[in-house]
Amino acid sequence: xxxxxxxxxxxxxxIAAGEVIERPASVVKELVENSLDAGAxxxxxxxxxxxxxxxxIRDDGSGIVADDLPLAISxxxxxxxxxxxxxxxxxxxxxxxxxxxxxASVSRFALISRRIGAESAWRIEVDGGKPRxxxxxxxxxxxxxxxxxxxYNLPARRKFMRAERTEFGHIDELVKSIALxxxxxxxxxxxxxKPVRMLKVAQDADEGxxxxxxxxxxxxxxxxxxxxxxAAGLRLHGWVGLPTASRSQxxxxxFHVNGRLVRDRLVAHAVRQxxxxxxYHGRHSAFVLFLELxxxxxxxxVHPAKHExxxxxxxxxxxxxxxxxNDALGGARAGAxxxxAVADxxxxxxxxxxxxxxxxxxxxxxxxxxLGLGVREPLADYAALLGSSRSLPASLGGGDAGRAGVGNxxxxxxxxxxxxxxxxxxxxxxxxxxxxxxxxxDMHAAHERITYEKxxxxxxxxxIRSQMLLxxxxxxxxEREATAVEEHGERFAQLGFDVARxxxxxxxxxxxxxxxDGADVPQLVRDVIADLAVHGESRRVEESTNELLGxxxxxxxxxANRRLTVPEMNALLREMEATERSGQCNHGRPTxxxxxxxxxxxxxxxxx
Numbered sequence: 001x002x003x004x005x006x007x008x009x010x011x012x013x014x015i016a017a018g019e020v021i022e023r024p025a026s027v028v029k030e031l032v033e034n035s036l037d038a039g040a041x042x043x044x045x046x047x048x049x050x051x052x053x054x055x056x057i058r059d060d061g062s063g064i065v066a067d068d069l070p071l072a073i074s075x076x077x078x079x080x081x082x083x084x085x086x087x088x089x090x091x092x093x094x095x096x097x098x099x100x101x102x103x104a105s106v107s108r109f110a111l112i113s114r115r116i117g118a119e120s121a122w123r124i125e126v127d128g129g130k131p132r133x134x135x136x137x138x139x140x141x142x143x144x145x146x147x148x149x150x151x152y153n154l155p156a157r158r159k160f161m162r163a164e165r166t167e168f169g170h171i172d173e174l175v176k177s178i179a180l181x182x183x184x185x186x187x188x189x190x191x192x193x194k195p196v197r198m199l200k201v202a203q204d205a206d207e208g209x210x211x212x213x214x215x216x217x218x219x220x221x222x223x224x225x226x227x228x229x230x231a232a233g234l235r236l237h238g239w240v241g242l243p244t245a246s247r248s249q250x251x252x253x254x255f256h257v258n259g260r261l262v263r264d265r266l267v268a269h270a271v272r273q274x275x276x277x278x279x280y281h282g283r284h285s286a287f288v289l290f291l292e293l294x295x296x297x298x299x300x301x302v303h304p305a306k307h308e309x310x311x312x313x314x315x316x317x318x319x320x321x322x323x324x325x326n327d328a329l330g331g332a333r334a335g336a337x338x339x340x341a342v343a344d345x346x347x348x349x350x351x352x353x354x355x356x357x358x359x360x361x362x363x364x365x366x367x368x369x370x371l372g373l374g375v376r377e378p379l380a381d382y383a384a385l386l387g388s389s390r391s392l393p394a395s396l397g398g399g400d401a402g403r404a405g406v407g408n409x410x411x412x413x414x415x416x417x418x419x420x421x422x423x424x425x426x427x428x429x430x431x432x433x434x435x436x437x438x439x440x441x442d443m444h445a446a447h448e449r450i451t452y453e454k455x456x457x458x459x460x461x462x463x464i465r466s467q468m469l470l471x472x473x474x475x476x477x478x479e480r481e482a483t484a485v486e487e488h489g490e491r492f493a494q495l496g497f498d499v500a501r502x503x504x505x506x507x508x509x510x511x512x513x514x515x516x517d518g519a520d521v522p523q524l525v526r527d528v529i530a531d532l533a534v535h536g537e538s539r540r541v542e543e544s545t546n547e548l549l550g551x552x553x554x555x556x557x558x559x560a561n562r563r564l565t566v567p568e569m570n571a572l573l574r575e576m577e578a579t580e581r582s583g584q585c586n587h588g589r590p591t592x593x594x595x596x597x598x599x600x601x602x603x604x605x606x607x608x
Contacts, residue, residue: 023167031103039062042185043059063143069134108125110148113139180211183201237289240325248283262309278581278588333577436596446572451556453580459545507525
């Protein structure tokens with residue numbers, strides 16, 4: 001039997017540091033969080049050699065008393081946790097008190113700080129975990145931390161550091177994510193003596209949106225929806241990108257819980273479900289979201305680097321996130337004017353559907369013979385849609401009178417958001433004129449979304465019809481999964497299934513939804529069980545049903561090269577304006593684009 005030996009204290013500190021300090025960006029994260037907890041309003045971050053040479057963090061926070069400097073570099077001495085109640089209600093970014101000693105044990109470390117009213121600052125140095133004597137120093141009120149030669153005493157860890165550019169890229173991304181959540185703090189980032197970012201303090205909501213523009217660029221805010229919803233003690237606010245602004249990578253996804261950037265599977269699952277109906281396969285959404293809730297309802301002490309959290313009411317949070325985002329995306333109808341979070345950004349951000357100068361020109365229109373498109377409805381229906389107090393525009397019936405008002409009367413109130421149809425291009429696109437300029441519509445994609453939403457509404461109206469199987473399907477599961485079937489039997493019934501436990505590790509499926517006849521029922525049931533066990537909810541049946549309805553809508557929609565009359569094209573535009581998610585087809589492709597008059601003027605160099 002081998003002897004049990006105690007490890008040297010410096011080696012213990014280095015091992016503990018390895019769990020907290022993964023790379024230079026981890027050092028920056030811990031130090032910046034300490035500065036924020038100290039009430040800093042400005043944080044300067046100087047990096048050399050991607051963080052391997054130097055990481056210097058300066059702030060204007062409350063500072064540290066000179067006598068407490070040795071204590072600050074002692075393990076857990078600065079912990080905010082004094083009782084179990086404190087651990088259950090963590091309200092600060094840092095709380096364990098292990099960041100500074102961990103960093104000091106794997107670097108050449110210096111801590112300089114000055115309290116308000118102190119005659120001078122004081123400095124203490126630590127080399128590989130071994131502190132030296134204190135000495136006076138010069139520094140304004142606040143704290144400065146210098147971290148040199150990171151991992152110099154851990155060759156194995158230093159060997160696995162990435163290239164300088166890669167490591168600094170991680171630091172830059174970290175600073176951006178923290179700056180999004182703390183727009184009342186000024187951040188300055190430099191690399192090898194060159195300024196990289198300077199993010200000024202946001203005094204109000206307008207400047208808060210400016211911070212988003214500075215971090216993510218002009219296009220993000222112009223192609224996103226503002227979200228702000230509260231219910232059941234939860235509040236979600238921020239910006240969620242339109243499906244048409246999806247990305248090939250998940251590089252613009254920022255989710256903060258009580259000001260802390262986190263990566264959580266429950267959150268990721270809720271967001272994916274909210275976008276399921278409007279996003280390409282393999283594409284990723286973009287969002288900057290902030291969830292606020294009682295600190296007692298979230299556990300932030302589940303990961304050494306505090307990247308992950310656990311919600312005590314996971315199902316409640318999941319449903320709240322899904323419904324909020326799903327409603328926001330569902331309300332984005334084609335042609336709807338998006339309400340910007342910024343009233344005046346000085347021309348930096350242009351809303352995707354912001355109103356512009358009305359068209360002053362007239363487009364030529366060719367006549368077409370009627371072909372009886374299925375979207376055509378009685379004109380009285382469209383009169384009701386536009387408001388019973390107003391007369392139906394003549395252009396809805398193909399005349400020129402109503403259309404003429406689009407360009408001649410900028411203040412006309414009877415111009416629908418997508419305007420009035422003018423012509424059909426190559427049997428694929430509908431050309432229309434609205435108050436902003438020109439609109440192009442992909443008629444197949446638009447009609448496919450309209451048909452799909454109607455099928456879903458019809459399905460929801462009659463509920464999920466199910467049918468009894470002649471021969472029950474027997475499934476072999478783990479004992480845990482079989483128990484989950486018993487616990488969620490009522491939910492299975494709501495989904496149209498009759499699933500009952502038939503043995504310790506088996507269940508029998510006796511009834512399935514009618515629409516799923518012919519589907520892979522065993523695999524579907526297993527997927528539903530897995531979702532219920534992990535998230536407490538499952539939309540597998542709904543997704544499978546929607547996939548079938550989407551196929552039906554695709555085959556039942558108007559095809560390319562189908563010639564439409566002007567009344568039929570106008571009917572399609574009015575249906576788009578009244579249909580949820582009509583900005584994208586079932587596969588996530590855009591159904592329409594707006595070319596405003598200023599854009600058309602630039603094409604022809606007008607006004608130059």
